[in-house]
Amino acid sequence: QNGSIRSRCRPNILVTGTPGTGKTTTSSALAEATHLRHLNVGDLVREKNLHDGWDPELESYLINEDLVCDELEDLMEEGGNIVDYLGCDFFPERWFDRVVVLQTDNTVLYDRLSRRGYTGSKLSNNIECEIFQVLLQEAKESYPEDIVVALKSDTIEDITRNVTSLTDWARSWHPAS
Ligand code: ADP
Ligand code: MN
Structure with missing residues (x-):
């Protein structure tokens, strides 16, 4: 089996974006609608210790990318699979059929992250990340342009629309022959 090329019969979707843009909310609604498997990479990193410790300055775990990819x-x-993570450049390109980058108006995002308890540089770094479209750039540099889509995630209606369109996409997806 190793080395043989076998195409998957169901698609893999990556949902990425700055923290607070709605990755987990969108992914779990999409998983419910499609019966695809929601993989929350941040949770997995904590549960399975796929990290090299806690960085007090970044206030987050230092993810071990090799361990995550092996897992x-x-x-x-x-x-x-629906892979939900705030980064995308270290996953193998071949894994994904669609890469969704969620984007949120930065004043809306500021309120969401404040409500989540983000303050100081953790808050401002994430707002800057969103303003400079860091995740969209990262996705475009890491995956073929025609599989990357940026979707607005400001309101509940946006989530509903995004889940509907991604569900339609997943239903009509066929493996390349
Ligand atoms: P992420 O996984 O990207 O960090 P979450 O899905 O955990 O984001 O969402 C963070 C918070 O913002 C949650 O309280 C969620 O209900 C809210 N939220 C996320 N996206 C939207 C949206 N499009 N409209 C309204 N609220 C949203
Ligand atoms: Mn999340």
Whole structure:
């Protein structure tokens, strides 16, 4: 099996974006609608210790990218996953059929992250990340342009619309022959 090229029969979708843009909310609604498997990478990193410790300055775990990719490889090969993470440049390009970058108006995002308890540089770094479209750039540099889509995520209506359109996309997806 190793080395043989077998195409998956269900698609893999990456949902990325700055913290607070709605990745987890969108991914879990999409998983419910499509029966694809929601993989929350941040949760997985904490639960399975796929990190190199806590960085007090960044106030987050230092993710171990190799451990994360090893952990996910078999599932990704199988297909049918929604991967929810705030970064995207270290996953193998071949894993994904669609890369969704959620984007939120920065005043809306500021309120969401404040409500989540973000303050100081953690708050301002994330707002800056959103203003400079860091995740959209990262996605465009890491994946073929035609699989990357930026979707607005300011309101509940945006989530509903995004989930509907991604569900339609997933239903009509076929493996490349
Ligand atoms: P992420 O996983 O990207 O960090 P979450 O899905 O956890 O973001 O959402 C963060 C908070 O913002 C949650 O309280 C969620 O209900 C809210 N939220 C996210 N996206 C939207 C949206 N499009 N409209 C309204 N509220 C949203
Ligand atoms: Mn999340």
